[in-house]
Each structure stands twice: as C-alpha cells, then as structure tokens.
Amino acid sequence: MTSPATTSTSRWARGVVLPVAAVLAVMVFALNSSGYVVTVIGFAAIYAIFVTGLNFFMGYTGQASFGQNAFAALGGYGSAILSGNYYWDPLLALVVSMAFAGVVAAIVGYPTLKLRGHYLAMATFALGLITYEISIEWTGLTSGYMGISGIPPLGVGRYELGTEKQMLVALTAFLLLGVWISTRLRDSRFGRALRAIAGSEPAAQALGINVARYKLMAFVVAALYASCAGSLFAHFVGFISPEVFGGAMVIQSFTMLFLGGIGTTWGPVIGALMVLMLPEFLRGLKELQDVVYSCVLVMILIFAPKGLAGLVALIPTRRAPAAPRPAEAK
Amino acid sequence: MPDLVQFAQSLVNGVGVGLIYGLVGIGFCVIYNASGIVNFAQGVFVMLGGMVCHALLSKLGLPMIVAAVLTVPIVALAGLAIEFLVVRPMWDRGAALFAIILATLATQIAIERLTILTLGDQPRTYPEFTLGGPLKLGSIAISYQLFWILGCGSLMVVLLWLFFTRTTAGRALRACSQNREAAALLGIPVSRMLMLSFALSAGLGAVAGILVTPMQVTAYNIGTPFGVNGFIAAIIGGFGSAAGALAGGVLLGVLQALAIVLLGAGFKNVAALSVLLIVLFLFPSGIFAALQGSKGH
Numbered sequence: 001m002t003s004p005a006t007t008s009t010s011r012w013a014r015g016v017v018l019p020v021a022a023v024l025a026v027m028v029f030a031l032n033s034s035g036y037v038v039t040v041i042g043f044a045a046i047y048a049i050f051v052t053g054l055n056f057f058m059g060y061t062g063q064a065s066f067g068q069n070a071f072a073a074l075g076g077y078g079s080a081i082l083s084g085n086y087y088w089d090p091l092l093a094l095v096v097s098m099a100f101a102g103v104v105a106a107i108v109g110y111p112t113l114k115l116r117g118h119y120l121a122m123a124t125f126a127l128g129l130i131t132y133e134i135s136i137e138w139t140g141l142t143s144g145y146m147g148i149s150g151i152p153p154l155g156v157g158r159y160e161l162g163t164e165k166q167m168l169v170a171l172t173a174f175l176l177l178g179v180w181i182s183t184r185l186r187d188s189r190f191g192r193a194l195r196a197i198a199g200s201e202p203a204a205q206a207l208g209i210n211v212a213r214y215k216l217m218a219f220v221v222a223a224l225y226a227s228c229a230g231s232l233f234a235h236f237v238g239f240i241s242p243e244v245f246g247g248a249m250v251i252q253s254f255t256m257l258f259l260g261g262i263g264t265t266w267g268p269v270i271g272a273l274m275v276l277m278l279p280e281f282l283r284g285l286k287e288l289q290d291v292v293y294s295c296v297l298v299m300i301l302i303f304a305p306k307g308l309a310g311l312v313a314l315i316p317t318r319r320a321p322a323a324p325r326p327a328e329a330k
Numbered sequence: 331m332p333d334l335v336q337f338a339q340s341l342v343n344g345v346g347v348g349l350i351y352g353l354v355g356i357g358f359c360v361i362y363n364a365s366g367i368v369n370f371a372q373g374v375f376v377m378l379g380g381m382v383c384h385a386l387l388s389k390l391g392l393p394m395i396v397a398a399v400l401t402v403p404i405v406a407l408a409g410l411a412i413e414f415l416v417v418r419p420m421w422d423r424g425a426a427l428f429a430i431i432l433a434t435l436a437t438q439i440a441i442e443r444l445t446i447l448t449l450g451d452q453p454r455t456y457p458e459f460t461l462g463g464p465l466k467l468g469s470i471a472i473s474y475q476l477f478w479i480l481g482c483g484s485l486m487v488v489l490l491w492l493f494f495t496r497t498t499a500g501r502a503l504r505a506c507s508q509n510r511e512a513a514a515l516l517g518i519p520v521s522r523m524l525m526l527s528f529a530l531s532a533g534l535g536a537v538a539g540i541l542v543t544p545m546q547v548t549a550y551n552i553g554t555p556f557g558v559n560g561f562i563a564a565i566i567g568g569f570g571s572a573a574g575a576l577a578g579g580v581l582l583g584v585l586q587a588l589a590i591v592l593l594g595a596g597f598k599n600v601a602a603l604s605v606l607l608i609v610l611f612l613f614p615s616g617i618f619a620a621l622q623g624s625k626g627h
Contacts, residue, residue: 064428066435111611118368121431122561123610125370129558130603137596247554251439254432287447294440301433302419305426 053225348583373557379539409532
C-alpha cells in the first residue's frame with residue numbers, strides 16, 4: 001500500500017486535486033445559478049456524505065447493510081428536536097446526534113454483525129424499518145407523519161447561515177472533510193484491516209485482525225456519516241418527516257453507490273450528483289422517479305456489478321494499473 | 331387490564347393473521363429451497379393479490395370466486411416476470427448474494443410505485459366471502475372469513491404436500507433444495523425449477539392477499555409488513571420447512587395480537603420487528619431447529 005508520503009505527484013493530482021477542483025467547480029456553478037439548482041446540488045452533497053459512509057462499510061469492508069437510513073433518521077430527528085425544540089446550537093446538536101447514533105450503532109451492531117448472509121441483510125433492513133415505525137408512532141417526540149418543521153439553519157453562535165447559498169458552501173466543506181477523513185482512514189492501518197476482511201475473513205483472522213471488532217468499528221463509522229447527513233438534511237431543508245428516511249432512501253443511496261462505483265473514494269460523490277440530476281433530464285417523468293431509480297439500480301446490478309467506474313476499468317489502457325484497486329464488496 | 335374475552339378474541343384474530351403470515355413464509359421457503367435466494371419482494375405478492383382482486387371486482391364487476399381464481403395466475407405471472415427480468419440475469423452471472431437481495435428490494439419499490447400510478451394510493455377492501463357473520467361463541471366474535479382462511483390455508487398446505495411428495499416437479503424441487511449440483515447432475519433442469527418456484531411462491535402470496543383483504547385493508551404499502559412478518563414466520567420455522575413456517579406464522583400472529591392488547595396497535599410492527607431481531611440473535615438457525623438440536627445432545 002502506498003502511504004501519502006510516497007505518493008507520486010501525478011497520482012496526487014489525479015486522485016485529489018482534480019476531484020476537489022471538480023467539486024469546487026460544481027459548487028461555484030451552483031452559487032451562480034438559481035435557487036433550484038442550489039437545492040439540488042445541496043441534496044447531492046448531503047447524499048454524498050451518506051453514501052460515503054455506506055461505501056466505507058460496504059465498499060471497503062465488504063459488508064452489507066440495508067438499514068443505514070436508521071442512523072440518518074437518528075441524526076435528522078436528533079438535530080430537529082435538539083435545535084428546534086430546545087434551541088441548542090445547531091452544530092452542537094449535530095455533534096451530539098452523531099455521538100448518539102454512534103453509540104446506538106455500537107450497541108445494535110454488536111449482535112447484528114454476528115449474523116451472516118440473508119439474516120444479516122434482514123436484520124439490518126429491520127433496523128431501518130424499526131426506526132421508521134418509531135418515527136411515525138412516537139408522535140409526542142416526532143409529530144408522526146406531520147413531521148417537524150421550523151428547524152433552524154446551520155450556524156455557530158450568533159452566526160447563522162441564512163441563505164441556501166451560504167449553506168451550500170458549508171455543505172461542500174462538510175463533504176470534502178468527510179471524503180478526506182474516509183480517504184485517510186482507508187489508507188491507514190484500520191483501513192487496510194477492513195480491506196483484508198473484505199478480501200477474506202478467515203485470512204484476515206489468521207493475520208491477527210480482530211474481524212468482529214473491525215467490522216463493528218466500520219459499522220459505527222458508517223453510522224456517524226449517516227447521522228451527519230441526516231442532521232445536515234434537517235438544517236438544510238428545515239423540515240423532516242418519516243418518509244425522508246424511508247425505504248426509498250435506501251434504494252436511492254444504493255443506486256448512487258453503484259452508479260458512482262462501489263469501493264472508490266469519489267464514486268459516492270459522482271453517484272449522488274448523477275442520481276439527483278437524473279430527474280432534471282427526465283422532466284415529466286417526475287412521478288416515475290423512484291421506478292426509474294429502481295430500474296437503473298437493477299440494471300447496474302445485472303450488467304455492471306462494480307458500478308460504472310468498474311466499466312471504465314474494462315477499457316484497455318496502455319498503462320498497467322498502478323494503484324491497487326480497493327476491495328470489492330462481496 | 332384487558333379481560334379474558336379480549337384475550338380470547340385477540341387469540342382468534344391472531345390465528346387468522348398468523349396463518350396468512352405462514353403462507354407468506356412458505357412462499358419464502360419455496361424460493362429459498364429451490365435457489366438459495368431470499369426474495370425480499372415476497373410481500374409484494376400479497377399486496378398484488380389484494381389489489382388485483384379488488385380491481386377485478388370493482389372495475390370489471392366480476393363475481394368474487396371468478397376474481398379470486400383469476401387473480402392467482404395474474405400474480406403468478408408477475409412472479410415469473412420478476413424471475414425472468416431481475417433474478418435470472420443475476421443468477422446466471424453468479425451475482426453476489428447481497429446484490430440479488432438489493433435487486434429484489436428495488437423491484438419491490440418499483441412495483442409499489444407502479445401500483446400507486448395505476449390503481450391509486452388509497453387503501454381499499456372488499457366484503458367477506460360469506461356475508462352475515464360474525465359467528466358468536468359467547469362474547470367472542472369469529473368472522474366467517476377466518477374459516478375461509480383456515481380452510482384455504484389447510485387446503486394449500488395439503489396441495490403443497492401432495493405436490494412436493496407425489497409429483498415429479500415437486501420432487502425435483504426438493505432435490506434442488508438438498509443439493510443443486512447433484513440435482514443438476516441427475517438431469518433436473520435446475521434453472522426451470524427457479525422459474526417454477528417463483529410462480530408457486532407468487533401464487534401463494536396472492537392467495538394470502540386475497541384471503542386477508544376482507545379482514546383488513548389492502549394498499550400499495552402493505553407488502554413490507556407482510557413480507558417481514560412472513561420472513562419471521564419462516565425463520566421461527568427453521569427456514570425451509572413449510573409446516574414449520576405455518577406454525578411459526580400462527581405463533582407470530584398470536585404474539586402480535588397479544589402485543590396489541592397489551593401495548594396498543596401503534597407499535598405492533600415495532601414489536602414484530604423486535605421479535606425478529608431477538609429470534610435472529612438467539613436462534614440463528616430457527617427456533618424449531620434449535621429445539622431439535624438441544625434434544626439431540
């Protein structure tokens with residue numbers, strides 16, 4: 001594995017400078033556009049954070065979770081309740097919600113991650129469903145189907161990000177920070193252990209990796225990302241309801257992950273942008289949006305299970321692939 | 331504190347819904363045994379059963395029996411479509427297990443949205459098959475529909491049992507569940523068995539949906555709860571045995587009915603899902619399998 005210190009300049013340019021420049025370019029483009037574009041790009045940034053976490057657990061570690069929306073809901077409702085009803089500082093609410101989601105992930109992840117195959121899939125799916133049901137039924141806390149409105153925008157102390165464009169800058173900063181952390185984690189000892197687990201659990205075990213503990217840690221990291229994305233959504237839109245974090249979110253985020261390329265650093269960002277731009281090109285098909293997402297996802301799963309980024313790798317190049325490819329999900 | 335009558339009443343209702351869960355659970359097992367795939371879109375067949383039957387009744391004005399009999403092959407066709415368009419291409423390419431699960435989940439969302447667009451998003455229901463109920467046993471009311479569920483449910487189990495033990499196709503399916511490679515070597519067309527299992531499983535789901543709709547309502551989104559509860563029933567039954575799934579379904583239905591009496595209706599899904607997680611954590615191979623295992627030692 002290459003450590004950042006020995007990374008060649010060209011790889012540095014391709015892997016870091018170019019994508020960051022692209023993200024900033026998209027942001028600048030959005031800042032010079034109408035409010036609607038700002039909203040779409042803002043959603044893309046939020047989803048990209050969520051999917052980066054998902055990618056961490058599924059792409060790098062090779063595990064499956066169909067219930068990450070549970071942790072987005074914890075973050076979203078945590079932020080909405082703490083900052084809306086109790087007038088907490090939004091940033092503090094976000095951090096506290098993240099910590100809460102992390103603790104919950106550790107507690108439920110411990111027994112859940114011992115399961116395998118279909119049982120793991122169904123158990124994680126159940127986590128998302130339970131959270132969804134609770135957010136509907138616990139009306140005293142969540143207002144049920146009505147949702148919570150009037151959530152204040154992001155801000156620190158007296159400084160409040162009043163406009164959507166200011167918020168977008170903050171979201172971009174969050175996104176770049178999130179991707180940076182994910183990259184650094186991937187190339188750390190921790191990340192290498194996760195990729196070993198993705199490769200072969202018995203082999204990783206034989207190398208002295210505590211498989212159960214590392215899986216749980218990856219699960220918690222993914223939950224932290226999800227919670228952060230949920231909080232940002234609450235502050236960006238100012239309104240949340242159970243549907244926001246429902247089953248459609250699971251399908252949408254997986255579509256992003258596979259479209260952008262599972263296991264790649266920037267795949268989640270590209271995927272989120274592509275999926276959220278899709279309805280713009282399919283105007284008139286607004287009602288069919290979820291159907292289109294589902295069909296796209298199924299087609300990718302059939303024809304390009306490594307995502308569109310995987311297709312690019314099939315194109316023959318003169319240069320031998322220098323960088324070791326991140327482990328693919330099982 | 332709820333009184334005895336209330337308890338007995340909820341037991342009766344629980345058995346009815348539980349049999350439905352059992353049928354869905356058997357649907358899970360049929361596909362799983364043939365292919366090793368868990369079809370997460372199983373609940374969609376229950377939803378389609380109720381919705382299609384209602385559409386045939388209300389839009390075409392067909393008599394109940396005709397509508398019910400027509401619904402089953404229509405939904406079985408939907409099952410075949412899922413098999414042909416989604417599962418088979420992935421199966422042939424040797425796709426990862428979780429990718430297939432994800433694809434069936436996406437299929438469920440797509441079918442739900444298409445149902446909203448074609449049939450609407452309003453919950454609907456139709457009258458019980460035999461009007462004039464309920465039957466009164468003291469203070470306990472037993473709706474006639476429950477007898478239909480009991481009757482059709484047992485009929486399905488008997489038919490399934492005959493199918494699996496007496497027909498070539500059924501025996502071939504059982505061979506596949508024991509060892510797919512060996513079955514293929516013996517000349518059993520394993521991939522055609524996958525098709526058969528989807529049609530069978532979808533038909534079972536449709537029967538469940540047709541039977542249960544008069545007791546509650548059907549709507550585009552009832553698929554997930556029925557799917558999850560059917561899955562729980564199958565797990566309690568040890569995943570793979572039809573009788574086990576049916577027993578698991580009844581057990582779950584009764585537990586849920588009691589939970590409603592004690593906790594209120596709002597959290598019944600939370601209760602069921604918690605049961606699922608607890609069962610998974612404690613008995614990863616099913617309660618009945620665990621009991622048998624402990625007897626053996």
